[in-house]
Amino acid sequence: MIQCEFQKKLQAPHGEMLLDVKFTIEKGAFVVIYGESGAGKTSILRMMAGFLSPEKGKMKVAAETWLNTKEKQFLEPQKRKIGFVFQDYALFPNMSVEENLNFASADKNNKSHLEELISIMELHGLRDRKPATLSGGQQQRVALARALVRKPEILLLDEPLSALDHGIRGKLQDYILKVHRQFGLTTILISHDPGEIIKLADKVLVLENGQITKEEKPVEIFTKSKLSGKFQFSGEVMEIKPEGVVTILSILIGRNVIKVVCMQKEVSNIKAGDQVLVASKAFNPVVRKIE
Amino acid sequence: MIEWEPLLLTFKLAAISTLILLIIGVPLAYWLAHTKTRLKPVVEAVVSMPIILPPTVLGFYLLIALGNSSFFGRWLNDTLGIQLVFSFSGLVLASVIYSLPFMVQPVQSGFAALPQNLREASYSLGKSKFNTFSKVLLPNIKTSLLTGMVLTFAHTVGEFGVVLMIGGNIPGETRVASIAIYDEVEALNYDSANQLSFVLFVISFTILLLVYFINNGKKFWR
Numbered sequence: 001m002i003q004c005e006f007q008k009k010l011q012a013p014h015g016e017m018l019l020d021v022k023f024t025i026e027k028g029a030f031v032v033i034y035g036e037s038g039a040g041k042t043s044i045l046r047m048m049a050g051f052l053s054p055e056k057g058k059m060k061v062a063a064e065t066w067l068n069t070k071e072k073q074f075l076e077p078q079k080r081k082i083g084f085v086f087q088d089y090a091l092f093p094n095m096s097v098e099e100n101l102n103f104a105s106a107d108k109n110n111k112s113h114l115e116e117l118i119s120i121m122e123l124h125g126l127r128d129r130k131p132a133t134l135s136g137g138q139q140q141r142v143a144l145a146r147a148l149v150r151k152p153e154i155l156l157l158d159e160p161l162s163a164l165d166h167g168i169r170g171k172l173q174d175y176i177l178k179v180h181r182q183f184g185l186t187t188i189l190i191s192h193d194p195g196e197i198i199k200l201a202d203k204v205l206v207l208e209n210g211q212i213t214k215e216e217k218p219v220e221i222f223t224k225s226k227l228s229g230k231f232q233f234s235g236e237v238m239e240i241k242p243e244g245v246v247t248i249l250s251i252l253i254g255r256n257v258i259k260v261v262c263m264q265k266e267v268s269n270i271k272a273g274d275q276v277l278v279a280s281k282a283f284n285p286v287v288r289k290i291e
Numbered sequence: 292m293i294e295w296e297p298l299l300l301t302f303k304l305a306a307i308s309t310l311i312l313l314i315i316g317v318p319l320a321y322w323l324a325h326t327k328t329r330l331k332p333v334v335e336a337v338v339s340m341p342i343i344l345p346p347t348v349l350g351f352y353l354l355i356a357l358g359n360s361s362f363f364g365r366w367l368n369d370t371l372g373i374q375l376v377f378s379f380s381g382l383v384l385a386s387v388i389y390s391l392p393f394m395v396q397p398v399q400s401g402f403a404a405l406p407q408n409l410r411e412a413s414y415s416l417g418k419s420k421f422n423t424f425s426k427v428l429l430p431n432i433k434t435s436l437l438t439g440m441v442l443t444f445a446h447t448v449g450e451f452g453v454v455l456m457i458g459g460n461i462p463g464e465t466r467v468a469s470i471a472i473y474d475e476v477e478a479l480n481y482d483s484a485n486q487l488s489f490v491l492f493v494i495s496f497t498i499l500l501l502v503y504f505i506n507n508g509k510k511f512w513r
Contacts (some may be wrong), residue, residue, distance in 0.1 A: 051411045077414040084415040090408035094430040103426065104416040149419055 001027055002098065002154065002186065005058040006047050010210065013038045019054075019210040025203075027062070030100075030180055030187045032197045032218070035207035041190045044207070045156050048188070049084050051085045061154070080154075083147030083185075087159040089139040091131035092164060097142050098127040104149035117145040120182070121175060122290035137168035148179060155180065157189040161196065170244060173199055194222045194261050195243020222261050240267065249287065262287055293486045296463060297471035302493075304379070305447040306498045308386040309394075312443050316388075316394035317436070321424070323395065324402035346389065350456025353385050357457070375457075380464055382458045386447045393442040401435025402428065434506055441502045445495055450494060 002025040010017050019040040021256060033041045046052040048059065050066070055075065059067040066075040091100055094095050103116055121141045132138055140160055147155065156205060157176070161169045173196060180187045191197050197204060198218045206214035206221065214221060235253035242248075247267055249260045268274060270289055277288045308506045323335060341349060357375040358364045375381035405428060413423040429436070451469040456467030460474060468487050475484035 046411075049411070049415055051414070077411070078417045078419065080415075082415055084412065086408045086412065088406065088408060090406065090412040091425050092409060092412075092426075092431070103418075105415075106417055146412075146416070 001025065001062060002048075003058070003060045003207045004044075004048065005059070005140050006044065006054040007097065008043065008047070008052075008054040008057075010040055010043055012040070012210075019043055020093070021207070023205055023212060023215070025186060025188065027186055030177075030189070030200055030202045031193050032189050032201040033207055034191060034197060034204050034221070037192075037276055039207040040210045041169045041207055042158055043156050045084075045188065045190060048154070049082055049156055050075060050080050053136045081150075081152045081153035082241070083150070083155045085140070085147050085155070085160045087145050088164060089131070089136075089143045091139055091146070092145055093131055096128050096130055097123060097134075099130070100142060100146050104146050106150065110149075113151065114149065117148055118173060120179065121145040126170060135168075136164050137172060140164065140172060144172075144175060144179070152185070153186060154184045155187040157187065159190045159192070162192065169193075169196070173244070174202065194218075194259075195246050195248060198222060198246060198261075199244040212257075233278050234275060235278060237270055237272050237276055240270065240272055249276075251276060251287075253278065260287060292472065293490065294483060297466050297468040297487065298490060300379075300463065300466065300467040301448055304382055304386060305444045307383055308390055308447045309440055309443045310381065311387050312394040313436075313440065316439065316443075317398055317429075320395045320398035321402050321428075324399045328368040332513050338395050341389045342392050346450060346452030347456055348490060349389060350385065353381075353388070353453070353457050357381060357384075367464045377457070377459045377461060377465060379458075379464050382454060382467070385453045385457050386450060389450055390443045391448045394439040397435045397438040397442065398432065401432035405431055437505060439503055441498055445449075445498050448491065448495065482488060 004024075005022045006019060008019045010019050017038075017040070020025075022042075022043060023046060024089065033044060035041055043052060047054050047057070052118050054067075054069065056069050057067055057077060058069070059065070061081075062220045064075075065073050065079060067073060082263075092103065096105060099115070105114060107269075118127070121144060123142060126134065126138060126142070132144065134142065144160070160176075161172055164172065176189075177200060179185065189200065190236070191200075204214070204216055204218050205212050206216075233253045235251040235258075237249055238252050239250040240247060241250070242264065247262050248265050249262055249267060249270070250257050251260060259276070270287070274289055279288070319338070323331065323338075354376055355361060355362060357367070359368060359376075363375070367375065373380070375384060376463050409427055409431070410423055413427045414420075418426070449469065450467075451473070454465065454467055454470055455473075458467075458470075460466050465468075466474075468491055472484050472487045472491075475487070
C-alpha cells in the first residue's frame with residue numbers, strides 16, 4: 001500500500017496554487033490521475049518519484065518511509081523501487097536501444113529478464129537502433145521496457161501516450177496492461193483520455209486546482225452527468241473518435257465544443273456533420289439524431 | 292627560417308589552458324546551468340568579464356595581484372617559492388581566467404539545452420549523480436564540449452595584451468608567438484613577423500573551419 005500526503009506551492013497558469021493532496025493506493029492497483037492541465041498531476045508523480053520535494057508531506061510504501069518532511073526523511077530517487085516513463089520518452093540519445101536497457105541494468109547477470117522485456121515489448125529488430133531513428137510508439141516501448149529493467153514495484157507513467165497516434169496508443173495501452181499484470185505492478189498513470197482511463201484504470205483520482213475532488217471508479221466519473229435534472233441541447237457533430245470500448249463525440253453546441261462518451265452501438269447511425277440532440281437525464285446523457 | 296620556439300610555446304600554453312579549463316570549466320558550466328541561487332547573474336557576469344574587458348586591464352590587475360607589491364604575491368613567493376609574474380605558470384593562470392567564458396558559455400548552453408528528463412530518467416534507473424553526469428549528460432553535449440575546447444584553444448593562441456602585461460617577453464618562458472610578432476615588427480624584421488603571422492593565420496582559420504564544419508553537419512561527427 002502506498003500512502004501519500006503532499007503539500008506544495010506551485011506556479012500554475014493562473015498564478016500561485018497550493019497543491020494539497022492525500023491519497024492511498026492499494027498494492028497492485030491501476031490508478032489514473034485525471035484533471036485539467038496545470039492542476040498539479042505531474043507534480044504529484046514527480047514527488048512520488050523523488051524528483052521534486054514537497055514543502056510538507058509524507059510518503060510510505062508498505063512499511064518503508066520514503067518521505068517525511070517533519071523528520072527530515074527523504075529517500076533518494078535512485079533508491080526508490082520505481083519505474084518512470086515520461087511523455088517525451090527521455091531515452092538517452094547517445095545509446096542504442098540495447099544500450100539504453102543495459103544502462104538501466106545494475107546486475108549484468110540479469111540477461112534473462114532483459115530478454116523477457118525485449119520480447120514482451122517486441123524490440124528484437126530495434127536493438128542496435130539509436131532512439132532518434134525510431135517512431136514515437138517504438139521509443140515509448142523502449143522507454144517502458146527500460147523502466148521495468150530494475151524490476152520496480154511501482155510504475156509511474158506521466159502521460160506516456162498523449163503524443164502518439166490513436167492506433168498506436170491502443171497497442172501501447174495493451175502493453176502497459178500486460179506488464180502491469182505480469183509483473184504485479186502498482187501503476188499510476190496520468191491521462192486525459194476517457195477511453196484510455198475506462199480501459200485501464202481501477203480507480204481515478206480527479207484533481208482540480210491542486211485538490212483531489214473525487215476518487216471513484218472510471219465508469220462512475222465519465223458516465224455521470226455534471227448537471228442534475230434534465231437538460232437538452234442540440235448541436236452539430238464535429239468528430240467521432242472510437243477510444244477502445246467507447247466512442248467520444250465532439251459536439252458543437254452554440255460556440256462550445258463538448259465531448260460526450262457514448263457506447264459504440266448508440267452512435268452507429270451518426271456521422272460527422274449530423275445535427276444531434278444531447279439530453280441529460282438524471283445521470284446518463286442521451287444522444288439522438290435530429291431527423 | 293621560422294622561429295619555432297614562440298609557436299611551440301604558444302601551443303603548449305593553449306593546450307595546458309584548455310585542459311585546465313576542461314577540468315574546472317565543465318563543472319562550473321553544469322552548476323551554472325542548473326543552479327537556482329540568486330548569485331547566478333553575479334557569477335555569470337564575473338565569468339564573462341574577459342569577453343569585454345580590455346586584456347590589458349585584466350593583465351594589469353593580475354600583475355598587481357600576483358606581483359611582489361601585493362600581500363598575496365609576496366605570500367606566494369615567500370612561503371611557497373612560487374613567482375607567477377613573468378613566468379610560464381603565471382601565463383597559464385592568466386590564460387585560464389582570460390579564456391574561461393569561452394569554455395563555460397558553450398558548455399553551459401549545451402547542458403541547459405538537454406531535457407531535464409534525461410537526468411531524472413537516469414536517477415530513476417538508480418544511477419548516481421556522477422554516473423548520470425559522465426555517462427548520460429557529457430556524451431550528449433559532445434558538440435558543445437568540442438566548441439568550448441576549440442574556442443578556448445584558439446582564444447589562448449590569440450592572446451596578446453594579458454601576456455604582455457603579466458609575462459613580458461622572456462624567450463622560452465613567456466615569449467609566445469603574438470609577442471614575438473610584435474617584437475619582430477618593432478625591430479623591422481618583417482620577414483620573420485610574416486612567417487609567424489602566416490602560421491598563426493592558417494592554424495586559426497583551420498581550427499574555426501573545423502568547428503563550423505562539425506557543428507553544421509552533426510552526422511559527419513557521429
